[in-house]
Amino acid sequence: MSKMMTVDVLSSIKGAKESETVSKLFDVIKNANTSNNNSFNINHKNAVSLDDLREDVVVDSPQIEKDIIKENFPKQKNGFLVVSKVIEE
Amino acid sequence: MESQIHKIHQQLVNKEISCTALVQEKLELLKQNTHNTVNSLLDTKALELAQKVDAKIANGEEIGLLEGIPFGIKDVYMVQGTYTTASSDLLKKYKSSYTATAIQKLLDAGAIPLVKENCDSFGHGSSSENTIFGAVKNAVNPNLVGGGSSGGSAVNVAKDYTVFSIGGDTGGSIRQPAGYNNVYGLKPTYGRISRYGIMAYASSTDCVGPIAKSIEDIRIVLNVMSGKDVKDQTTYASETISEEAVLNADEIKTVGYFKNFIENDAIDAQVKADFLASIEKIKAKGIEVKELDFFESDTLVSTYYTLAMAETASNLSRLDGTNYGNRIEGDNLKDTYSITRSDNFSEETKRRIVGGNQVLSQGFSDEIYLKGLNLRDQISENFEKDFKEVAIILSPVTPQTPPKIGDSLKDPLAMYLSDAYTVGFSLGQLPTLTIPKGTETGLQITAAKNNDELVLKFANFLKDTI
Numbered sequence: 338m339s340k341m342m343t344v345d346v347l348s349s350i351k352g353a354k355e356s357e358t359v360s361k362l363f364d365v366i367k368n369a370n371t372s373n374n375n376s377f378n379i380n381h382k383n384a385v386s387l388d389d390l391r392e393d394v395v396v397d398s399p400q401i402e403k404d405i406i407k408e409n410f411p412k413q414k415n416g417f418l419v420v421s422k423v424i425e426e
Numbered sequence: 427m428e429s430q431i432h433k434i435h436q437q438l439v440n441k442e443i444s445c446t447a448l449v450q451e452k453l454e455l456l457k458q459n460t461h462n463t464v465n466s467l468l469d470t471k472a473l474e475l476a477q478k479v480d481a482k483i484a485n486g487e488e489i490g491l492l493e494g495i496p497f498g499i500k501d502v503y504m505v506q507g508t509y510t511t512a513s514s515d516l517l518k519k520y521k522s523s524y525t526a527t528a529i530q531k532l533l534d535a536g537a538i539p540l541v542k543e544n545c546d547s548f549g550h551g552s553s554s555e556n557t558i559f560g561a562v563k564n565a566v567n568p569n570l571v572g573g574g575s576s577g578g579s580a581v582n583v584a585k586d587y588t589v590f591s592i593g594g595d596t597g598g599s600i601r602q603p604a605g606y607n608n609v610y611g612l613k614p615t616y617g618r619i620s621r622y623g624i625m626a627y628a629s630s631t632d633c634v635g636p637i638a639k640s641i642e643d644i645r646i647v648l649n650v651m652s653g654k655d656v657k658d659q660t661t662y663a664s665e666t667i668s669e670e671a672v673l674n675a676d677e678i679k680t681v682g683y684f685k686n687f688i689e690n691d692a693i694d695a696q697v698k699a700d701f702l703a704s705i706e707k708i709k710a711k712g713i714e715v716k717e718l719d720f721f722e723s724d725t726l727v728s729t730y731y732t733l734a735m736a737e738t739a740s741n742l743s744r745l746d747g748t749n750y751g752n753r754i755e756g757d758n759l760k761d762t763y764s765i766t767r768s769d770n771f772s773e774e775t776k777r778r779i780v781g782g783n784q785v786l787s788q789g790f791s792d793e794i795y796l797k798g799l800n801l802r803d804q805i806s807e808n809f810e811k812d813f814k815e816v817a818i819i820l821s822p823v824t825p826q827t828p829p830k831i832g833d834s835l836k837d838p839l840a841m842y843l844s845d846a847y848t849v850g851f852s853l854g855q856l857p858t859l860t861i862p863k864g865t866e867t868g869l870q871i872t873a874a875k876n877n878d879e880l881v882l883k884f885a886n887f888l889k890d891t892i
Contacts, residue, residue, distance in 0.1 A: 365728035411753035
């Protein structure tokens with residue numbers, strides 16, 4: 338995987354190009370002064386303590402939930418949910 | 427205290443009005459959709475619930491404070507069985523299979539959902555024009571934007587179509603439309619209310635919050651929705667805020683404001699003058715006011731958008747039309763992904779996804795994304811330092827008054843920069859309330875993390891001061 342992936346491939350959006358407006362925002366970041374303490378994540382203390390993890394159990398969904406999930410599926414044929422053909426590259 | 431919820435509750439209990447008539451009246455108003463605030467009406471369910479409330483009252487049973495109170499929901503929240511479109515083509519026929527925790531708590535308290543409300547698609551915007559349902563019109567002047575991204579919610583509250591609405595705030599999306607439409611809007615401390623069931627935009631700043639016409643109503647709804655939730659492990663347990671606690675602001679002795687927000691060329695002259703006049707009135711009440719140093723607006727906006735775009739690129743990668751959404755078939759799976767996404771996402775959403783993937787890709791992530799995270803840490807440290815000196819930070823909500831419909835879409839950079847005063851508090855994950863006082867687009871009151879009560883206290887104090 339040494340080839341460079343372009344933003345349209347990374348984003349799965351046909352013909353996508355980098356935006357000039359957004360580049361202006363990024364330039365501000367490039368030119369900003371950062372602190373040297375390398376203290377990434379001091380702000381993001383959202384990790385959960387091991388004692389506080391939720392139980393690792395399988396919860397069965399109610400029937401109405403399952404029905405709506407099926408209803409949302411874009412394509413169905415003869416009772417099967419249909420996805421696009423997957424190709425090998 | 428002034429409260430629409432208390433007032434309606436009393437009218438219901440005293441049998442001055444019936445819940446069915448109340449809900450019908452609001453639904454009639456919403457049906458006209460004069461301000462493009464409505465994505466879908468929940469009329470059948472709402473009327474069914476209203477009849478149950480009326481039956482309870484007729485039987486002499488007691489009803490809870492929120493029971494029978496009609497409210498609106500930004501169309502990014504899962505409510506089982508309802509269309510949840512995020513105002514996008516991709517999800518225009520998507521139905522929620524489950525209900526968001528915050529909304530479920532309101533339903534459990536008996537509040538009646540009337541409407542899924544128009545907003546910027548996936549929260550991507552500051553004007554509620556980036557939507558397939560038509561630009562939301564401002565409640566005060568329909569030629570202006572309703573603000574965003576929770577524009578439909580703020581306008582519905584301002585026009586009394588809903589008693590309160592639930593918005594979502596990632597970088598200002600509750601506070602700015604509240605300011606543009608002269609109502610109250612709270613972004614609570616990050617993690618106070620569960621995000622389970624809100625469509626993720628930028629997960630590290632996404633917040634659920636109420637929009638209402640009084641501080642008391644904000645307090646009531648905030649209390650009901652708050653609390654730890656195993657389904658969102660960033661949530662924390664918080665204390666209920668009492669009505670009495672909000673009435674006394676004696677403990678607030680020092681207030682600060684960011685000098686560079688006010689002393690620059692980007693701020694409207696009237697907004698600046700009104701803000702400074704408000705500061706003088708606060709000083710006259712014996713409160714010390716300190717000028718504080720803060721990051722430049724362009725640094726705040728760039729840091730926020732860099733991180734938010736990276737997070738939204740990741741969050742929205744699941745939207746490929748495979749399991750749900752408006753799939754458009756291509757020659758193979760990858761082709762199907764890219765056609766579906768190209769044709770169904772708006773220009774603004776695509777701009778943010780592409781920007782996000784750009785900063786997360788090799789060669790850019792050190793230079794931009796990691797540097798953005800470092801800046802965010804510095805911003806948070808700055809807040810921690812400030813809140814050792816002051817109890818409250820006061821700021822305008824926006825540098826300018828609402829733009830005309832159509833103007834923001836032409837100039838995305840101007841739209842990003844219009845978020846200059848709101849995004850910093852999002853990055854800091856701080857509780858911030860917009861009040862419809864002080865300047866044409868209101869004032870923001872911010873306190874230290876987990877101090878939402880202090881924000882409400884100061885809001886109540888300002889109600890009588892300015």
